[in-house]
Amino acid sequence: MKRSSQKRRTPAGRHVYLLFAAPGVTLFLAFWLLPMLRLVEVGASGPSGAAAYLAVLTNRHYFTSLMLTLLLSAAVTLATLMISSLVGLFLQRNRFAGKAVLLAMLTFPLAFPGVVVGFMVIMLAGRQGLIGAVTNWLFGDAWVFAYSLGGLFLGYLYFSIPRVILTVMAAAEKLDPALEEAARSLGANPLRVFADIVLPALAPALVSSGAICFATSVGAFGTAFTLATNIDVLPMAIYNEFTSYANFSMAAALSIVLGATTWLVLALARSWSGNAAGAAA
Amino acid sequence: MKHSFRFYLQLAFTLLVCAFLIVPIVLSMLAGVTENFFVGWSSGFTLRWVMQVWDTYQQTIWRSIAIALACLAVTTAAGVPLAYMLARHRGGNSRLARVIEELLMMPVAVPGLATALALIMAYGQYREFRGSLLFILIGHVLFTLPFMVRPVLAVMQSSQLSVLEEAAASLGAGLGQRFFGIVIPNVFSGILAGALMVVTLSIGEFNITWMLHTPLTMTLPVGLADSYASMRLEVGSAYTLIFFLMIIPLLIAMQWVTHATRSRVRL
Numbered sequence A: 001m002k003r004s005s006q007k008r009r010t011p012a013g014r015h016v017y018l019l020f021a022a023p024g025v026t027l028f029l030a031f032w033l034l035p036m037l038r039l040v041e042v043g044a045s046g047p048s049g050a051a052a053y054l055a056v057l058t059n060r061h062y063f064t065s066l067m068l069t070l071l072l073s074a075a076v077t078l079a080t081l082m083i084s085s086l087v088g089l090f091l092q093r094n095r096f097a098g099k100a101v102l103l104a105m106l107t108f109p110l111a112f113p114g115v116v117v118g119f120m121v122i123m124l125a126g127r128q129g130l131i132g133a134v135t136n137w138l139f140g141d142a143w144v145f146a147y148s149l150g151g152l153f154l155g156y157l158y159f160s161i162p163r164v165i166l167t168v169m170a171a172a173e174k175l176d177p178a179l180e181e182a183a184r185s186l187g188a189n190p191l192r193v194f195a196d197i198v199l200p201a202l203a204p205a206l207v208s209s210g211a212i213c214f215a216t217s218v219g220a221f222g223t224a225f226t227l228a229t230n231i232d233v234l235p236m237a238i239y240n241e242f243t244s245y246a247n248f249s250m251a252a253a254l255s256i257v258l259g260a261t262t263w264l265v266l267a268l269a270r271s272w273s274g275n276a277a278g279a280a281a
Numbered sequence B: 001m002k003h004s005f006r007f008y009l010q011l012a013f014t015l016l017v018c019a020f021l022i023v024p025i026v027l028s029m030l031a032g033v034t035e036n037f038f039v040g041w042s043s044g045f046t047l048r049w050v051m052q053v054w055d056t057y058q059q060t061i062w063r064s065i066a067i068a069l070a071c072l073a074v075t076t077a078a079g080v081p082l083a084y085m086l087a088r089h090r091g092g093n094s095r096l097a098r099v100i101e102e103l104l105m106m107p108v109a110v111p112g113l114a115t116a117l118a119l120i121m122a123y124g125q126y127r128e129f130r131g132s133l134l135f136i137l138i139g140h141v142l143f144t145l146p147f148m149v150r151p152v153l154a155v156m157q158s159s160q161l162s163v164l165e166e167a168a169a170s171l172g173a174g175l176g177q178r179f180f181g182i183v184i185p186n187v188f189s190g191i192l193a194g195a196l197m198v199v200t201l202s203i204g205e206f207n208i209t210w211m212l213h214t215p216l217t218m219t220l221p222v223g224l225a226d227s228y229a230s231m232r233l234e235v236g237s238a239y240t241l242i243f244f245l246m247i248i249p250l251l252i253a254m255q256w257v258t259h260a261t262r263s264r265v266r267l
Helices: A016-043 A049-058 A060-093 A099-111 A114-125 A130-139 A149-173 A177-185 A190-219 A222-227 A234-243 A248-273 B005-031 B048-092 B095-109 B112-123 B133-156 B159-170 B175-186 B188-204 B207-212 B220-230 B233-261
Strands: B034-036 B040-045
Touching: A016 A248, A016 B048, A016 B095, A016 B112, A016 B133, A049 A060, A049 A248, A060 A099, A060 A149, A060 A190, A060 A234, A060 A248, A060 B005, A099 A149, A099 B005, A099 B188, A099 B233, A114 A130, A114 A149, A114 A222, A114 B005, A114 B220, A114 B233, A130 B005, A149 A190, A149 A222, A149 B005, A177 A190, A190 A248, A190 B112, A222 A234, A222 B207, A222 B220, A234 A248, A234 B112, A248 B095, A248 B112, B005 B233, B034 B233, B048 B095, B048 B133, B048 B175, B048 B188, B048 B220, B048 B233, B095 B133, B112 B133, B112 B207, B133 B188, B133 B207, B159 B175, B175 B188, B188 B220, B188 B233, B207 B220, B220 B233
Parallel strands: none
Antiparallel strands: B034 B040
16 A cells, blocks of 8 residues: 655654644543543442433433423524524625624624523513513513523523524525526525525534534533523433432433433434534533 | 515514624623612612622632633643644544544533533542642633634644645654644644634633532632622622623634634634
C-alpha cells in the first residue's frame, strides 16, 4: 500500500500524532468516563441492585415523572420546530431594516443558563409578570402560570427557539429557489410548495435540531429548578432523590437512564440526518 | 407597496417571537434599576439594588471570571493539540479520531446533572479536592472542551493549512516546528472563536456547577439561583442585569468574529 509521504516524515512514526491528543484524552478518561462507570456501579448498589435501572418503569412515581418529562419535551420540540421554521424561513428570505440587529439579539438566549431562562419566564408569567399585567388590564384577571407546567413549557421554548431558527436559516440558505419557482409556475399553491419542496429539503436540519431541542429539554435542570415548586420532571426527581433523601443509588440509576435517553435520541437523529449534533444549555 | 399581505403577516409573527425572546431581557434589566417593581417605574430608578448585589455577590462574579479564564487556559492547552491529532492522525481519516470526537461530545449531550453526580461519586471522598474550585473547573472543562476543539478542527481541515504544512515539511520542518510555527498561527481564528464560546459557556454554566459547588465555591449562576430563591425580585433582576452586562459583549464579539473570519465555522 502506498502512502502519501509527507504524513510519515517524522522518525517517530505515524503514532506521533497520538501524543498531541494525550492531555485532552487523559482529562476526559479520568474525569468523565471513569466517573460515569462509577455512577453506573453506584446505580446498581442500592437495596434493589441492578433492578434500580428498571425503577423508572416499575415505580409509579418515577414512571410518571419520566412520562411527564418526555411528553413535555416532545410538545416543546414540536412547537419549537413549527415556530422556528416559519421565523427562520422568513428571516432567511426577506430583507428589512434592522434585520441584522434582530438576528443578533435572537441568538442571545443561546448562551443563557437555565436559571436565567427560568427567571425570564418569571418576568413574563410570574406574579408581577408582563402577561399577568396585560391580561389583568384586558380581562381583569391576571394570568400567572410561571410556576406550573405552562411556565416550564414557556421556558423550554425560550431556549429552544433560537437554536432551531439558526439551523433552519443555515439549511434554507442552501435551498434552490428554482425548484420552488418551477412548482409555482406549474400551479402549486404556497402550502403545496412548502409541503412538497421546502419541507423535505429542510427535513434533515429539522430532525437534527429537533433532537437537540428534545434532548436539551429532557435534561434541562436550571429552568425547572427556578420555576418548578411542584412539577416533577425527571431532573428534579433526581435532584430531590440526591439532596433531600440522600438516596444516592437511586439518583445514580435515574441519571444514567436520563443520560442514556438523551444520548440515544441524539444518536438516532444523527444516523437519520447524517448531521453532527451538539447540545448546550 | 411591493410587499404582499402575506409578508406582513409573517413579519408580525416573526416580531412576536422576537418579542417573546427579547422583552423579558429588557424587562429584567429595567426591573434591576427600578425602586419598587411592584409599584412600577413611577417609583423611580435607582442603583440601590445593583449596589446590594455587588456587596452580597461580588465574590461569585470574580470567582466565575477566574474559573472561566482557567477553563480557557486548560481547554486551549488540551484542546488545540487534540484537534491537531483529530485532523492529522492517519491523514485525518482514522476511526480512532472519530471515536474520540464522538466521546468528547458526551458531556455536552448527556445532562449536566449526570456528569456532576458521576464526579461526586467518583471523587467526592477527597475532601480537599471536593471543596476546591478545581472540582468545579473540571466540570467546566469537560463541558466546554468540544467547543474549543470543533472550531479549531474546522480551520485545520481547510485545505490551505495542509498545503502550508506540506510545504514546510518538504523544507525540512519537524513536527514541533510545524505545529508551533504554522498550525498555531494559522488556526488563530478558530482558537478565538472557541475561546469566546468557552468563556461564555463557563460563565453561564449552571447544571453541573450547582451540584459541584459548596458554600465557599459559589459561582455567578449559582448566586443567581440563590438570589432568585431568597431575595426580592429587584435584587434578582439587578444581579441578572450584571450577568447580562458581562455576557452580552462576549456574545456580540462572538458574532463579530464569525462574521469577520467568514471561516464557515459552525458552533
